[in-house]
Amino acid sequence: MSQATAIKLDSDIKTQQRLMVEEDCRQQIAFTSSHTQDYLEPVLAMSRQRLRDNARRFKAAMPRVRTHFAVKANPDPEILQIFKQEGTCFEVASIAEIDAMLELAVDMETVFYSNPIKSPASIAHAARAGMLWYSVDTPEEVTKIAAIKPDAKLYLRIEVSNEGSNWPLAGKFGASPSGVEMVIETAKSLNMQICGVTFHVGSQCSNINNWVEGIKAAKALFAKLADHGFVPELLNMGGGYPLQFSGDEPSIEEIGAEINKALESIPEHIQVMAEPGRFLVGSAGCLLTQVVGVATRDDVRWVYLDTGFYGGLLEISGEFPVNLISERTGEPATWTMAGPTCDSIDVMGRHKLPDNTQAEDFIYMPNLGAYCTTCACDFNGFPAPVLRMVD
Ligand SMILES: Cc1ncc(COP(=O)(O)O)c(C=O)c1O
Structure with a gap:
């Protein structure tokens, strides 16, 4: 195909997407x-049918990926109920969101606590509620969790590029390479288990490469964790999946195709999840x-x-x-x-x-x-x- 034909096809697709x-x-x-x-x-006005369609579309785009709705995006109880019916799991960030999960009567071991900085009271609340999985990106957080929930499964949030996201989250969260070393050393000294890796590419992200690079970085970190005696079992690809405001944003199917390809390098025994918020409800x-x-x-x-x-x-x-x-x-x-x-x-x-x-x-x-x-x-x-x- 000539370059001119390829450009014409590209622009036809974009016109079609704008019309859509x-x-x-x-x-x-x-x-x-x-x-x-x-x-x-x-x-x-919130459409029940669209909530269902969005949950199904996300799942279809990435069959290997378990969906955990980021409750913060819209914690309305009926919305949560609809996602539960669709087989979606959940991700929470606060005591109130944990309580919403208890109210919803979900299996609390499937609820992930992905806020990297949690108050001691909220960690204790999560532990009492039966939650297992807690994100960390600093040695201080590992120490805090060790004192309250010593058998927690930790997943380490790493910094990744947020370029191409309309609402970047980098800087506030995500361990740098030297931060990763410190988290690992602290976890080892406290006998805490780092069982997974997570990242967030920034909200409303149109740059597919951020996920691809995040998956590569997670794979490298799995090897490092194993060298330190940990047993990695989780890859959590966070949120960021964009809505179509102009038609120039990649569709979830386009993003899914690249992520699926990148996930081929991740061993089968690793469970893979994502935490879409905006995409599911927006x-x-x-x-x-x-x-x-x-x-x-x-x-x-x-x-x-x-x-x-x-x-x-x-x-x-x-x-x-x-x-x-x-x-x-x-x-x-x-x-x-x-x-x-x-x-x-x-x-x-x-x-x-x-x-x-x-x-x-x-x-x-x-x-x-x-x-x-x-x-x-x-x-x-x-x-x-x-x-x-x-x-
Ligand atoms: C840890 C975490 N996961 C998931 C999300 C959801 O992101 P989005 O709504 O962009 O999909 C957020 C948003 O801030 C987050 O902080």
């Missing part, structure tokens, strides 16, 4: 639009919000919504992708978008909305099922979006 994103947004709006009637506050949720008012300040046109930084749109205030769809048609114009509170942090950058946007227009934001309601508060008396399940 548009169609997907239309579908999300369709299951949300009935909430404009009797509208009182922002609504996150495209199941569409936010319905309303314009509070518009304003022109010198040459800048502002649009104020009834929800913002405090009301679940924290991510959008950075460089995070978003699909904004107004019920109004009109020439697209650039607006500075803000939330309703009196705080100057409550501004979400410049976006395209119709030129004739007015107070009380409804704006739809598809793909907001993750990290929206769960990060929202009612600061200043403006209600956080309410979650409404739809079929």
Whole structure:
């Protein structure tokens, strides 16, 4: 195939993917639009069927990989119940998330505690609840767990590239090569078992290479762990699997194809898991919000919504992708978008909305099922979006 033909095929695929994103947004709006009637506050409409579809699609893309839903992405009890019915396992980060698992009556030995820094009280709570697996990335954490849960199975979180992720997590967590040595030495001295390796490529990650390199690094670390007398049995590939906001992001099938290939080098006896959060819930949720008012300040046109930084749109205030769809048609114009509170942090950058946007227009934001309601508060008396399940 000539280079020109290959480029043409590539651009055809991208056009197709963009059309699919548009169609997907239309579908999300369709299951949300009935909430404009009797509208009182922002609504996150969440499709039960899409939650199921997402869980099945993730599994189909990576058959060897056990899915553990990252509860933080959306801990709504009905969502957790749906994933349980789909055979999904779970990953937690706090006492409240552990309690949600007890409430859900799952086998607690299948629940993974992947927050690398845990309070002593939360480790004790997890141990009492029957949890076995705990992530570590520092010697201090190994020491803390050793004092409370000496028979814990530890999995070591290593640093990997977060390049190409819209919400990087590197820096705060992940042991460097010298950090790995220290964790190993501490575990040996305390007779603690390091049974696995984990990494996180950053949330909403479009760079497949991060997972491939993470798998290679984990494989190398398995050999090192074995040299130190540990028996590795787990590879945990964390989260980061992206949603389609523009169609330029790789699909879960494209990511899966590369991960599956890389996993061929990982011995059969190693159990492989992933902790998708955003991918499983994101495209199941569409936010319905309303314009509070518009304003022109010198040459800048502002649009104020009834929800913002405090009301679940924290991510959008950075460089995070978003699909904004107004019920109004009109020439697209650039607006500075803000939330309703009196705080100057409550501004979400410049976006395209119709030129004739007015107070009380409804704006739809598809793909907001993750990290929206769960990060929202009612600061200043403006209600956080309410979650409404739809079929
Ligand atoms: C340890 C861990 N696992 C999984 C996730 C889920 O990531 P995502 O929602 O990007 O899939 C996170 C997110 O912060 C995390 O910290």
